[in-house]
Amino acid sequence: MISRDKILRTFQHADSQFPSGAFAFSQGLEAFSQQQDRLGKFDLWNFLYAQIVHRWASSERIAIIRAHRLNSDLDALADLDAEVEASTISEPLRVGSRRNGMGLLTTHERIGTPYAKAYRGMVRDGKALGHVAVVQGFLWNALEIEEDGAVLMSGYQSAASLTTAAVRLGLVGAIDAQAYLTKILPVIAQVSCSPVSENEPLRAFIPLSEIAISLHGATGQRLFSN
C-alpha cells in the first residue's frame, strides 16, 4: 500500500496549479488547429492520441524513467538532457521543453526540493539543458515518488495540458474536454506498461504536427509558445 503522505504528494505535483510554466505550451495544437486549410481537417481526438502514443510514450516517458533511475547523478542527467535535445527535431518543441523545464526548476528551487538549485545552476551555466521530462524524472525521484507514479503523473499532465489548451483556444468546451480525457486515460495506462531498458532510445516524430509548428512561427499570431 502506498502511504497516504505519498499519494497526497503525488496530487500536489501532478496538479496543474503547481507552477511550471506548462500552460504556455500547446505542443503544436494551436498551430495545427489554425492551419486546416493547408494540413487538412483538425481532429482533437486524433491529435491527442498521436501526442500520447507517438510522442509521450516513446519519448517523454522514456526520458522520465531514465532520469528517475539516475538517482540525482547530475552529470549523467546532463548527458540524458543532451540526448533529449538531439532527438527533438522541431526547434519550437525543443526550446519549449527547455523553458518548461526551467520553469519547473524555478519553483522547486524556491521550495527547496533537493538538487533543484544545483541543477538549475548547471542549466544557467550552460552545463545542462533542462528539458522538462528530465527535470520531472529527477525531481520526482528526489521527492521519493516511485517510477510508476512519476510516469503516470507525466502522462496525465501531458494529456490534461493539451485538453486545457484546447479549451483556451475555443476548440472544445470545458466539460467536453473531460470526455476526451476520460477516453485517453486508458490509452496512457496501456502504453505506460511497456518496459524500458537501460539505454532505451528516445523516439518522437509526428510529421504533420511538426510541419504545423514550423509554419506557425511565420504567422506571427499566436497565444502559445509552441
Place this chain on the structure above:
Amino acid sequence: MNVSVQHSLALKSRIGAARVGIGGPVGSGKTALIERLIPCFSRRGVSLAVVTNDLVTAEDANRIRRSGLIDPNRVAAVEAGACPHTVIREDPTLNIAAADDLEARFPDVELILIESGGDNLASTFSLDLVDWWMFVIDVAGGDDIPRKNGPGLIKCDLLIINKTDLAPHVGVDLGRMEREAGEARNGKPLSFTNCRHQKGIEEVADRLMSEVLFR
C-alpha cells in the same frame, strides 16, 4: 523539512535587480509608459531591462526593441498562453526565469520592468515575481473605473491614471476620478500621466527611485 519557512527565506535572500510589475487593461498605455520611463532612468544612470508578456504576438517587445531607447538584448518576451493573469500570478515561473536570465546576461542591471499582457481590473501581480507593481488605467475607460473596486486597482503599490489629455474629449472629471480612486485605495498613492505629451512621467520615475531603488 519546513518548506514554507525555507520559501520565505529564499525570497528575502534573493539578491539582484529590483523587479517592478506594470499591469492594467488592454490599451491603457503600459508600453507607452515603459517607453517614456526608459530615457528617465537612463538619465538617472539606472541600468534597466524589460520583460513583456504579449498576449498574441511579440509586438510590445519588438516595439520597445526598435525604439532605439534600450539595447534590444535587454528586452525579453514571454508568451502568455492566452492567460495574461496566470503568467503574472498563478504561475509566474516563466517570467521569473526570464528576469533571472536578464540578470545573468547583464550583471549590472538594477531594475527590471515587467509588463503584463492587457487584462481586466482583477489582474494582480504575485509577489513571487515582483517587489512592487503599478496598475495603469486610462481616462478614456470612463471615470467610473475607480468605483468598480477591481483588485488590480486597489492592491497595486501605485495606480497610474494615463491619457489625461483625453479627459476633455470623453467628458471625464479628473478631480472626481482622483477623489474616488483615493477612497477606493484607502489613500495609497496614485499618479496622473499623459504619455503622449510626457506629463507626469518624472514623478513616477522619482517614486520608483525612492521606493524601489532606495536612492
